[in-house]
Amino acid sequence: MTVAVALDGKVGGVFTLQATFEVPSHGVTALLGPSGSGKTTILRALAGLDRIAGTIIVDGVVWQDGDIFLAPDLRRTGYVFQGMSLLPHRTVAANLDYAIHRSPPGAFARDDIIDRAGIGHLLGRRPARLSGGEAQRASIARALLSQPRLLLMDEPLSALDSDARAQLLDWLENLLAGIGIPVFYVTHDNAEARRIAAQTLRIREGSIES
Amino acid sequence: MGLVLATTAELAFITTILLLLLATPLAWWLARSRRWWKEVVGAVAALPLVLPPTVIGFYVLIALGPNSPLMALLHPFGIRTLAFSFTGLVIGSLFYSLPFAVQPLRTAFEAIGDRPLEIAATMGAKPLDRFMTVALPLSRRGFLSAAILVFAHTIGEFGVVLMIGGNIPGKTEVLSTRIYQLVESLQLGEAHRIAALLVVFSFAALLALLLVERRIGSVQP
Numbered sequence: 001m002t003v004a005v006a007l008d009g010k011v012g013g014v015f016t017l018q019a020t021f022e023v024p025s026h027g028v029t030a031l032l033g034p035s036g037s038g039k040t041t042i043l044r045a046l047a048g049l050d051r052i053a054g055t056i057i058v059d060g061v062v063w064q065d066g067d068i069f070l071a072p073d074l075r076r077t078g079y080v081f082q083g084m085s086l087l088p089h090r091t092v093a094a095n096l097d098y099a100i101h102r103s104p105p106g107a108f109a110r111d112d113i114i115d116r117a118g119i120g121h122l123l124g125r126r127p128a129r130l131s132g133g134e135a136q137r138a139s140i141a142r143a144l145l146s147q148p149r150l151l152l153m154d155e156p157l158s159a160l161d162s163d164a165r166a167q168l169l170d171w172l173e174n175l176l177a178g179i180g181i182p183v184f185y186v187t188h189d190n191a192e193a194r195r196i197a198a199q200t201l202r203i204r205e206g207s208i209e210s
Numbered sequence: 211m212g213l214v215l216a217t218t219a220e221l222a223f224i225t226t227i228l229l230l231l232l233a234t235p236l237a238w239w240l241a242r243s244r245r246w247w248k249e250v251v252g253a254v255a256a257l258p259l260v261l262p263p264t265v266i267g268f269y270v271l272i273a274l275g276p277n278s279p280l281m282a283l284l285h286p287f288g289i290r291t292l293a294f295s296f297t298g299l300v301i302g303s304l305f306y307s308l309p310f311a312v313q314p315l316r317t318a319f320e321a322i323g324d325r326p327l328e329i330a331a332t333m334g335a336k337p338l339d340r341f342m343t344v345a346l347p348l349s350r351r352g353f354l355s356a357a358i359l360v361f362a363h364t365i366g367e368f369g370v371v372l373m374i375g376g377n378i379p380g381k382t383e384v385l386s387t388r389i390y391q392l393v394e395s396l397q398l399g400e401a402h403r404i405a406a407l408l409v410v411f412s413f414a415a416l417l418a419l420l421l422v423e424r425r426i427g428s429v430q431p
Binding site: 049073076079084089099102142143146 | 328
């Protein structure tokens with residue numbers, strides 16, 4: 001039971017991504033590298049948001065290979081985008097429900113996740129009225145309530161000030177420890193990767209460094 | 211006057227409803243497609259902005275006339291021509307007001323960006339679901355603008371309705387052509403009353419447009 005990825009293709013006609021790796025079916029894998037190295041591109045390819053030539057197999061199910069390409073809505077990835085990843089016209093509660101209504105029952109329960117994310121008092125608020133840390137906790141809760149096969153996190157702390165960042169990092173470390181699904185965590189911060197991830201893939205200029 | 215007003219309002223109402231339905235998929239495609247030739251389609255859809263209304267009226271009149279290949283398709287249903295009919299008037303209005311629906315909708319759809327749709331996709335929302343639950347609510351300003359512009363523009367059209375409708379009282383006569391008729395017969399007082407009504411209506415429509423945009427703009431995140 002693994003996530004096997006072999007991507008080799010051009011992105012936007014200029015940038016070439018070559019990434020072959022295999023990770024276990026649970027635990028956090030950090031994608032570490034400087035800006036523009038291709039970390040987000042790998043995450044987007046895993047979610048099916050960008051189509052890059054290659055193969056992606058998750059727990060034996062082919063998501064992508066040759067002509068096979070599973071649409072993003074069929075992959076069930078919980079994606080935490082860099083910056084805002086809530087639907088702006090819905091309250092926090094409506095964002096969570098949006099995910100729940102489109103997902104099969106699973107391990108992550110609404111009340112438990114709201115409790116663990118500490119967002120019970122924010123449920124009636126629109127995303128524009130949340131602080132950066134609150135928005136990210138709500139986004140992560142929303143991603144988990146999709147009952148994802150993979151959790152994909154794109155620099156979730158990058159938009160936060162140092163205090164909020166330290167606070168959220170503690171919370172995130174706790175939340176992700178023992179999570180039963182594979183997590184890909186994009187960061188350019190070595191220390192953050194060391195704290196959060198069980199293994200690290202270093203990426204430079206579109207390639208995985210050994 | 212009452213019958214003319216009713217015909218005008220009916221034409222504007224039907225045109226607005228139909229055009230919002232027809233222009234939405236076109237505007238969505240223009241906003242989302244990455245094909246270069248979409249701008250060719252965009253230019254065709256915007257043509258009524260620059261073409262003289264008589265040109266549009268002329269071609270629609272030919273297309274709806276008894277000798278047109280288009281009408282030949284309707285012969286089995288007993289329809290020989292749609293020229294000088296209310297239905298013909300609606301068809302002409304759809305072409306004439308098309309850019310007033312497509313442009314605000316396209317701008318609104320483009321303003322949404324990829325992110326909200328990608329968020330919805332990763333939560334399992336399929337394309338139609340994403341459109342209905344994300345694109346539509348986030349582009350409501352565009353829909354309101356399009357509705358107000360199309361309605362007001364249809365009320366104000368003259369050349370197209372004169373060419374296609376023939377200004378038949380009780381059937382295809384609308385306020386703008388009624389003014390023309392009244393001026394021709396030197397009934398300037400009555401013409402003045404209808405003209406003033408249209409000025410007030412047009413001002414109210416534009417004011418509503420600005421207020422709607424201001425209100426929605428202030429409550430949007």
